[in-house]
Amino acid sequence: MRRRHPVRGSALKSFPVIFLMVGLFFVATQESAAAPVGTSPGYWLVAADGGLFSFGAPFLGNPMTQGPDVCLSPLGSDPWSCKGLATIGNGDGYWFISSETFEGGISAMFSGFGAAEQLLANPAPLAGLNGQVVGAAATDNGAGLLVAASDGGVFTYGDATFFGSEAGAPGVRQIVGVSTSPTIAGYWLVGSNGGVYPFGAAVFFGDMSRVLLNEPVVGMAATPDGGGYWLVAADGGVFAFGDASFLGSMANHHLNAPVVGIAMYP
Numbered sequence: 001m002r003r004r005h006p007v008r009g010s011a012l013k014s015f016p017v018i019f020l021m022v023g024l025f026f027v028a029t030q031e032s033a034a035a036p037v038g039t040s041p042g043y044w045l046v047a048a049d050g051g052l053f054s055f056g057a058p059f060l061g062n063p064m065t066q067g068p069d070v071c072l073s074p075l076g077s078d079p080w081s082c083k084g085l086a087t088i089g090n091g092d093g094y095w096f097i098s099s100e101t102f103e104g105g106i107s108a109m110f111s112g113f114g115a116a117e118q119l120l121a122n123p124a125p126l127a128g129l130n131g132q133v134v135g136a137a138a139t140d141n142g143a144g145l146l147v148a149a150s151d152g153g154v155f156t157y158g159d160a161t162f163f164g165s166e167a168g169a170p171g172v173r174q175i176v177g178v179s180t181s182p183t184i185a186g187y188w189l190v191g192s193n194g195g196v197y198p199f200g201a202a203v204f205f206g207d208m209s210r211v212l213l214n215e216p217v218v219g220m221a222a223t224p225d226g227g228g229y230w231l232v233a234a235d236g237g238v239f240a241f242g243d244a245s246f247l248g249s250m251a252n253h254h255l256n257a258p259v260v261g262i263a264m265y266p
Helices: none
Strands: 004-007 017-021 024-030 042-047 052-055 082-087 093-102 105-114 133-138 144-149 154-158 175-180 186-191 196-200 217-222 228-233 238-242 259-265
Touching (some): 042 082, 093 133, 144 175, 175 259, 186 217, 228 259
Parallel strands (some): 082 133, 082 259, 217 259
Antiparallel strands (some): 004 105, 017 024, 024 238, 042 052, 042 259, 082 093, 133 144, 144 154, 175 186, 217 228, 228 238
C-alpha cells in the first residue's frame, strides 16, 4: 500500500564535448548510442505522466500501474502533475513528486514506493511559496527531504539541512531540480538552461548552460560519492559530469509525456 504525503504551499549530436573556460577545464559526456556505458551506479528517468525508465536500477512501481494515479492532474489544462523523483540513500525506495497550482495556492504530493512508503512523515505546510514545486531530494536515511521551487527557493523537512538557495538571485533561469549525495553536506540546484548551482560542500563539475539544447534541462541527480552528477533534458537526453557514468537515455524514443526528472540508484 502506497502512502501519500500531502503538502501545501535533447538530445545532442553523438560526440563528447570539451569545454574550455578561463581557469576551468572539464569534460561532459553527452548522451549517445555510441557513448561508453558505465556499470554502476544506475539511475531512473521519470516522465510527467508517472512513466519510469530504469537504467541499471530496479523497477519498484509507479503511479500508472499501482493504485490511483497521482500524476494525473484533475486541475488546469496540464493533464500531468508529476515533477520528479526522490530516492532514499540505499536505493530501496523512491517518492514521486507531483505538484499543482490551484486557486488557493500550490499543493504537492509525495507518493512512496518500496521502502520509501514507510519513511516520510507528513511534512509541515509550505508557506510563502512563490514558485511551483519542481523536485525533491531525500537524505541518506530517507528521514528528510529537500524540496525545490521554480523560483530557486529550497525547503527542508526532517533531518535535511538548509545551505542556501537561488531565490531572488539575479540572472538565474527557472530552477527545475535539486540533488544531494549521502557523502556531502550540501546540494545542487539546476536551471532549465542547464546551469548548475552548488551549495554547502557540493562541488561544481560542469553544466550545459553554454550548450544549445533541443529541449530544456528538467532535473539532475548526484552520484553516491558526490563526485559527479547527471543532467536530464525533457526529451530524455542524459548528460554525465565528474564520475557519473552514462548508462543510456530516452532520447530519440517515443514518449507519451516529457521527462521531468532523474534519480540515482547506488
